[in-house]
Amino acid sequence: MAEKKVSSLPAKLINGGVAGLVGVTCVFPIDLAKTRLQNQQGVQVYKGMMDCLAKTVRSEGYFGCYRGAAVNLTLVTPEKAIKLAANDVFRQKLTKDGHLPLWGEVLAGCGAGTCQVVVTTPMEMLKIQLQDAGRLTAQRPVPSPAQAVAPGPAQSSVAPQPARPSPAPRASATGITVELLKTRGLGGLYRGAGATLMRDVPFSMIYFPLFANLNALGREKVGDVQARAPFWQSFMAGCGAGSVAAVAVTPLDVIKTRLQTLQKGDGEDSYKGIVDCTRRIMTREGPSAFLKGAACRALVIAPLFGIAQGVYFLGVGETVLGFLG
DSSP states (O other), rough: OOSSSSSOHHHHHHHHHHHHHHHHHHHHHHHHHHHHHHOOSSSOSSSSHHHHHHHHHHHOGGGGTTTTTTHHHHHHHHHHHHHHHHHHHHHHHHBTTTOOOOOHHHHHHHHHHHHHHHHHHHHHHHHHHHHEEEEEEEEHHHOHHHHHSOSOOOOOOOOOOOOOOOOOOOOHHHHHHHHHHHHOHHHTTTTTTHHHHHHHHHHHHHHHHHHHHHHHHTOOTTTTEEEOOOOHHHHHHHHHHHHHHHHHHHHHHHHHHHHHOOOOOOOOOOOOOHHHHHHHHHHOOOOOGGGTTHHHHHHHHHHHHHHHHHHHHHTTHHHHHHHHH
């Protein structure tokens, strides 16, 4: 599919980066709810997305919904830039005589998903630890007043105040990174890379061809040049394609999230790899566990990619380069 103008690679990178920043800022709280819901195994701290967000705001404040956002906002620029730009580059390379067959669209998506993993894996590894910290804190039992009273012969006549659990030290992305590098080396940041690849490659193979075809609906073509889609069409095409692809790969996202979560709650499983994780989830929680967070994931990905594609097609990168040039 040819556009009216082929953007330069720097413009594609700027467009992808700006799109990622805008999208992540809008949907991050829902992504946090998705991570916490997917990690629940035994104790059900949250009943659903709204319950998770309400309890998070009550216990951690409004900005608790943005735990891990700094990591995402820092790394989403190169991640989205690589993903969107790589897809465009592969599409251009595979286009012959102004025509890109369906297999070429799928292959371009596969290439884009593979390229992004180099940034996506450490980004999500750090983000998940920060997002899930609040769930683990909420899961800890609160000591009863009787447990809080120190044993001894002299008891106060004043009724003891309910003890509050001492807050766990707040984790930071820098602290987690340093600890992983010390204990596990660079490979620690790439834990779950195989599962990330298994999720992102099929996602991109579904998303990009579906988006391209939805984005082309109703647009006239003169020769090999097709009219540029309006903003609303790019936005809606991104939302539609994103939600379909997100739900389709949710089981792989659940496996990836479980593998990348370092701290486990009481009675929660640890996993040796993709096969072990799949087997344990199926045996202990049933097939429905593979769809945990599916609604949240669709609500994250749909507007994220709708905004991303809308901003991308606005040509912010071309405008910036025009000013600099």
